[in-house]
Amino acid sequence: MAFHFDPRTILYLLVVSQLILFLDNSIFIEMLTVIIFIVPFFISKQMKWGLSIVLVYSLQLFVAFFILPVINNAILLYPLSMIANGFRELISGIIVGIYALKLTHSGEWISLFKKWHFPKFFIVPFSVIFRFFPTMRQDYRQIRNAMAFRGIERGPIAFIKQPVQTFEFILIPLLMNASQVAQDLTISALTKGLSISGKQTSIITLHMTKVDFIYMIIALVPIIICIGEFI
Incomplete structure (x- = not known):
């Protein structure tokens, strides 16, 4: 590494x-x-x-x-x-x-914030935001791959030629998936016990x-x- x-x-x-x-x-x-x-x-x-x-x-x-x-x-x-x-x-x-x-x-940042006794209302949103954009980037790549598989033109040239269609095939699925991604990441953070009160430990040293x-x-x-x- x-x-x-x-x-x-x-x-x-x-x-x-x-x-x-x-x-x-x-x-x-x-x-x-x-x-x-x-x-x-x-x-x-x-x-x-x-x-x-x-x-x-x-x-x-x-x-x-x-x-x-x-x-x-x-x-x-x-x-x-x-x-x-x-x-x-x-x-x-x-x-x-x-x-x-x-x-x-993100685990390193969370471990540091726990060590510095940051409040839970900061740690949980940070955990969600830190992982939100990489997850959305992966979804964007999957959408582009699906467009290529179906023979739909993509890239800057496609946006210039057909901006409405490009927005329809890329932006709308991303927006529809964004709320679900945020909810899943929040559930994941809560499942890890980030919101539990009391002293917490971390596997990352x-x-x-x-x-x-x-x-x-x-x-x-x-x-x-x-x-x-x-x-």
């Missing part, structure tokens, strides 16, 4: 990303932060996600520094500026969020490794640089 960080390390990285966003807005600190936060994908052998984030961030930098300065049309300038500048400022937090959803199991502690120190480098500039 590929290495992945402890949930506490992920929460720590999320806090650090927001502190860096608050303290400094220079391109050097931003690039250094993004590089530090992208490395965990390669450590965890998630090369596809790591390279995809590098490509997206590189395109944002290219648009921000080479495309936006030569655009005079406001209709193109504002949306491109939002993508290249607005979303780019939030990319470090987005990277941590992707890592949390992609490589951290969380432990911090040396890599967690080392990376927590490395993540502080941009903050140390920012503080050094203020001093």
